[in-house]
Amino acid sequence: xxxxxxxxxxxxxxxxxxxxxxxxxxxxxxxxxxxxxxxxxxxxxxxxxxxxxxxxxxxxxxxxxxxxxxxxxxxxxxxxxxxxxxxxxxxxxxxxxxxxxxxxxxxxxxxxxxxxxxxxxxxxxxxxxxxxxxxxxxxxxxxxxxxxxxxxxxxxxxxxxxxxxxxxxxxx
Numbered sequence: 001x002x003x004x005x006x007x008x009x010x011x012x013x014x015x016x017x018x019x020x021x022x023x024x025x026x027x028x029x030x031x032x033x034x035x036x037x038x039x040x041x042x043x044x045x046x047x048x049x050x051x052x053x054x055x056x057x058x059x060x061x062x063x064x065x066x067x068x069x070x071x072x073x074x075x076x077x078x079x080x081x082x083x084x085x086x087x088x089x090x091x092x093x094x095x096x097x098x099x100x101x102x103x104x105x106x107x108x109x110x111x112x113x114x115x116x117x118x119x120x121x122x123x124x125x126x127x128x129x130x131x132x133x134x135x136x137x138x139x140x141x142x143x144x145x146x147x148x149x150x151x152x153x154x155x156x157x158x159x160x161x162x163x164x165x166x167x168x169x170x171x172x
Contacts, residue, residue, distance in 0.1 A: 048094075071106065073128060138163045
């Protein structure tokens, strides 16, 4: 199966492709949606939910089974239609996305950054934007530097939410 990537931070040629090569990925199965036609015909960033029909067409035509959106906030509508700090707005945007994923049998990995909350804060509340983002998700994970790794290279991925199963164990 293929992967569809929407990324607003990492350059496809200078960052994503070298990482794919280093990981031994089949680059032919990794697609990226960099832009869609805007109202004026000029290329613009894809937006969720506005461009879900385009995203769905790419998923179906290319047997995509994983959609990665990094970071979600960059693709979550524009400020006139989606206030990413309002639970109601976020759920209105993510509802159609969830329905499209279910129709296409595609999973999604939606990335969001941590807010400036403190180290003692429950990790479910540490993600940027509305709590509705993690509320709409069926599972959630946090990735942090391993505090026991002096090199600073090792990362820990730990579950913060698991609605469909018992929480997975943290992995390094």
